[in-house]
Amino acid sequence: MIKKRGKIVVLLTVFCLLSTSLARGDWKTDINQCLKEKKFQEAGIILESSLPSLPEPDRQEALGLLPYIYHQGGQIEKEKQALIDYFEEYNHAQPVFEFLDFSLFNPVLEFWSKWQGEYPLISNFNFLVPVSVETHTIPEMLRLSFELSAGAYYKVLLEGQPLFGGWWSKGSHLIELPLPFSYEEPFSLKLDIFLKTSSMTIKKRVLLNFSVRHKNLGHPDLAVQRQNTPLAKDIEGEVALYIGNTLIYKASKYLQKKIPIKITIPPPNPPGTKPYLIPQKDQYQMQGIPVIEAASAIIKTIKDWRKKPPQTAPASYNRQTELSFNFINPEQQEVRTEVAIQLKTEKPVILSY
Numbered sequence: 001m002i003k004k005r006g007k008i009v010v011l012l013t014v015f016c017l018l019s020t021s022l023a024r025g026d027w028k029t030d031i032n033q034c035l036k037e038k039k040f041q042e043a044g045i046i047l048e049s050s051l052p053s054l055p056e057p058d059r060q061e062a063l064g065l066l067p068y069i070y071h072q073g074g075q076i077e078k079e080k081q082a083l084i085d086y087f088e089e090y091n092h093a094q095p096v097f098e099f100l101d102f103s104l105f106n107p108v109l110e111f112w113s114k115w116q117g118e119y120p121l122i123s124n125f126n127f128l129v130p131v132s133v134e135t136h137t138i139p140e141m142l143r144l145s146f147e148l149s150a151g152a153y154y155k156v157l158l159e160g161q162p163l164f165g166g167w168w169s170k171g172s173h174l175i176e177l178p179l180p181f182s183y184e185e186p187f188s189l190k191l192d193i194f195l196k197t198s199s200m201t202i203k204k205r206v207l208l209n210f211s212v213r214h215k216n217l218g219h220p221d222l223a224v225q226r227q228n229t230p231l232a233k234d235i236e237g238e239v240a241l242y243i244g245n246t247l248i249y250k251a252s253k254y255l256q257k258k259i260p261i262k263i264t265i266p267p268p269n270p271p272g273t274k275p276y277l278i279p280q281k282d283q284y285q286m287q288g289i290p291v292i293e294a295a296s297a298i299i300k301t302i303k304d305w306r307k308k309p310p311q312t313a314p315a316s317y318n319r320q321t322e323l324s325f326n327f328i329n330p331e332q333q334e335v336r337t338e339v340a341i342q343l344k345t346e347k348p349v350i351l352s353y
Contacts, residue, residue, distance in 0.1 A: 027054075028099040031065070035104050040073035057096070064095030068111045080200050080350050087121050088347050092149060120195040121149040122204050125343050126319040128174065135325050142177040142341070144191075144206070145319060155194040168195075183212045183337050194351070202348040211340040218334060 027050045034043035047062050047069065054062055063086050070079035094116065097108055128143035148168055155165035156175060163177075177191070191206040324340040 027062075032099070032101050032104065035069075036101065038072075040069050044069045044073065044075075060090055060093075061095045061097060061099070063089070064112070065097065065108065067115070068108050071111065077350065083115055083119060084202070084348050084350065087119055091123060092116060092121065115199075118150055118197055118199050120152040120197055120200075120202065122193065122195070122345075122348075123147050123149070125206065125345055126321060127323040127341070127343070128317045129320050129323060131316055131318060136327060138325060138327050139179060139323070142179055142208070142323070143317075144175040144177065144343075146173060146175075147171070148173055148195075150197060152195040152197045154196075157192040157194070159190055160192075180210075183210070183339055186210055186212045201351040201353055203351055204348045205346040207344040207346070209342045209344060211342070213338045215336045215338060216334060217328075217336055 027046060030046055031043055034040070034046065044066070047066055051059065051062055063082070067079045067082040067086065070076075070082055094112060097105060100108060124145075124147045126145050128145045129139075148170060151167070151169045153166070154168050156163045158177060175191075175193075180187075180189075187210050189208040189210070191208060193204045193206065195202050195204065322340060322342050324338070326336055326338040328336050
């Protein structure tokens with residue numbers, strides 16, 4: 001009976017605190033008081049109940065404080081889930097916690113600094129597409145690029161089949177996947193990425209949704225002609241004059257294919273030299289410019305070189321959130337298949353190992 005009465009008293013106290021907090025909207029004062037008195041269970045109940053109605057940036061601070069409260073209360077699984085909820089919504093933006101008392105601020109900040117360096121957040125998923133790729137052909141493979149916020153051991157599965165694994169360091173990474181050969185109807189593929197650090201193990205699922213549409217081009221012969229018939233002439237411009245259906249005059253201008261030959265005529269030989277012979281170096285006419293002028297020219301060249309912006313190499317890949325291509329099956333040349341692939345990521349799941 002004594003234990004039951006104790007639980008009832010705690011619940012009534014929490015209910016009174018929560019009702020008062022919601023009534024005057026001053027949940028921050030109650031949280032400070034609960035944390036000072038180490039009443040972590042009551043603080044968690046207040047935050048969980050207040051979160052649905054909190055505006056920004058209060059919601060971010062409350063959601064960022066929940067993992068710390070669960071950690072102090074020994075609720076490790078709830079702590080990790082709260083961390084996932086925060087990082088998936090706010091990425092690596094750190095909450096300010098300006099409402100916390102000075103005695104509470106430093107421990108919370110140390111807790112967050114630890115997890116910002118250890119939580120393996122996967123973000124910025126994109127397709128990596130070569131610049132020179134042709135949209136009317138099936139890509140050789142799918143290239144998925146992403147950012148990883150912390151080093152972790154990894155394992156990648158496609159539709160439950162292991163592909164590869166190892167260690168990923170913090171930074172940019174690339175996953176290359178084989179493409180299916182059949183595109184009869186829409187389908188999806190499940191890509192599972194397992195990440196393990198010293199603090200937690202999570203599974204991140206990526207859905208690849210294939211949208212497939214078949215378009216009838218008409219007569220098969222026409223489809224072949226559209227594919228294989230080359231341009232007859234390289235015409236830059238063409239003018240034709242008709243009277244009725246009778247062609248009266250036609251003039252065409254073709255692109256120039258041959259580069260005109262440019263012959264450079266050398267200057268006359270200096271006096272005192274024989275034709276077609278290399279002049280002697282010790283002749284006055286063939287001596288260099290004065291040293292002062294040469295030094296000035298070199299200095300000017302260096303200054304001009306410094307002013308020029310560094311040349312950047314052109315990008316060989318583009319990042320795209322959606323990948324599309326089309327092709328014509330040789331066995332059904334009257335049908336063109338158009339495929340679009342969309343990326344969709346799910347919230348990570350905590351694993352027990």
